[in-house]
Amino acid sequence: MAALISALLLVVLVILTLIAFIIAMLNGTAYPIPLIIVFPTVLYLAVSLSLFRFFNTRKRIFTFIGIASIALVISGYVPLREAYTESIPTVNEEVNQTFYQPFREDSKLAQLETPASLKLQEKLPKLDGETWLYPMYAAFVEAVYPEGDYPSYMKDGLVMGDGGGYAFTHLIEGKADMIFTTAPMKWHYKKAKEAGLELTVTPIGKEAFVFFVNEKNPVQNMTTQQIREIYAGTTENWDEVGGKDMPIIAYQRKTSSRGQKALEQFMEGASLMKPVTEDGFEDGYGNVQQLAEYRNYENAIGFSHRFTTLELVGKHKIKLLNIDGVAPTNDSIRSGEYPLVREFYVVTAGTDNPNVQQFIDWIVSEEGQQLIEKSGYVPLRNGN
Numbered sequence: 001m002a003a004l005i006s007a008l009l010l011v012v013l014v015i016l017t018l019i020a021f022i023i024a025m026l027n028g029t030a031y032p033i034p035l036i037i038v039f040p041t042v043l044y045l046a047v048s049l050s051l052f053r054f055f056n057t058r059k060r061i062f063t064f065i066g067i068a069s070i071a072l073v074i075s076g077y078v079p080l081r082e083a084y085t086e087s088i089p090t091v092n093e094e095v096n097q098t099f100y101q102p103f104r105e106d107s108k109l110a111q112l113e114t115p116a117s118l119k120l121q122e123k124l125p126k127l128d129g130e131t132w133l134y135p136m137y138a139a140f141v142e143a144v145y146p147e148g149d150y151p152s153y154m155k156d157g158l159v160m161g162d163g164g165g166y167a168f169t170h171l172i173e174g175k176a177d178m179i180f181t182t183a184p185m186k187w188h189y190k191k192a193k194e195a196g197l198e199l200t201v202t203p204i205g206k207e208a209f210v211f212f213v214n215e216k217n218p219v220q221n222m223t224t225q226q227i228r229e230i231y232a233g234t235t236e237n238w239d240e241v242g243g244k245d246m247p248i249i250a251y252q253r254k255t256s257s258r259g260q261k262a263l264e265q266f267m268e269g270a271s272l273m274k275p276v277t278e279d280g281f282e283d284g285y286g287n288v289q290q291l292a293e294y295r296n297y298e299n300a301i302g303f304s305h306r307f308t309t310l311e312l313v314g315k316h317k318i319k320l321l322n323i324d325g326v327a328p329t330n331d332s333i334r335s336g337e338y339p340l341v342r343e344f345y346v347v348t349a350g351t352d353n354p355n356v357q358q359f360i361d362w363i364v365s366e367e368g369q370q371l372i373e374k375s376g377y378v379p380l381r382n383g384n
Helices: 003-025 033-051 058-087 131-144 164-173 184-192 224-232 260-264 304-313 331-335 356-365 366-374
Strands: 127-129 178-181 200-214 300-305 318-320 343-350
Touching: 003 033, 033 058, 058 131, 127 131, 127 164, 131 178, 131 300, 131 304, 131 356, 164 178, 164 184, 164 343, 178 356, 200 260, 200 304, 200 331, 200 356, 224 260, 260 300, 304 318, 318 331, 343 356, 356 366
Parallel strands: 127 178
Antiparallel strands: 178 343, 200 300, 200 318, 200 343
């Protein structure tokens, strides 16, 4: 009987182990595999040895417990460490557009308290823009467009979210009537001119580049020079800038990201320190393959554009630093008192859609500006 139970247990544990192994591999997480193997092995041995009355002395019991504990601790250390790391909040620069689809039941879009004064029913302008501005112009769509399905991933759709470079291409090619973006660069104007078009740029709001730390970090204010010295690697401990005696973890982002480019501009030519990297992402020559994403440790500092930080600020997980004595509030960003501010715009290129201009007029009206603010950005004028 004991042999039968032991055999059945072995079959069940082998099947469960294989399933767990496959799930781990499909998720690209190899670090739990030692524990996936060791835990069922220990469980099987404990049950089987009990069935065959192996544990008939204290010495055998304590010897097995000791060996099993060591095996479980060794195999479980990395998975537990990774689980703890994953539990620490992050600030992701990317916007998940799925959560901001217009007219979706569980959408996170901001809404006006009363119906918009402008309602478009036909000849709807085709929109595109920066992905980080998508929650704003998707809110415009839900307020002004007729109810319908406007997926951002549809190429040549009515409401796209392809990013700045693609958006300008779509605008010049006539696949978009208006795009939401930061200021066009010289080559954008050149491309438009080559296509026989002229870009019209209408400012509609502002956004701030911010630095943030853990809510428990006592440092609240830093100068631009102090932050540059941190990211240059010359300031390495928080006690050098009025904080606790703990080393600074200064996180960076991917080279191609909007935030990293903003940091490089902020540094004004000063060289950046080597970025923090993830453990275990080295090739055979010791070259690191993956940057570490921001983790909200007490001694961490990170940066982003303000919109992406608001959720964790609201949950009191992080706090935005005052820069040169100025907090990044709506008023200080709108007035330009906060030093790290840039405008964003609606850009058109001679579209013949008659609804485009009245849509733009509505965006810069009190209602449109109010919706910009409700969406987490800063309007050019107070929308309340």
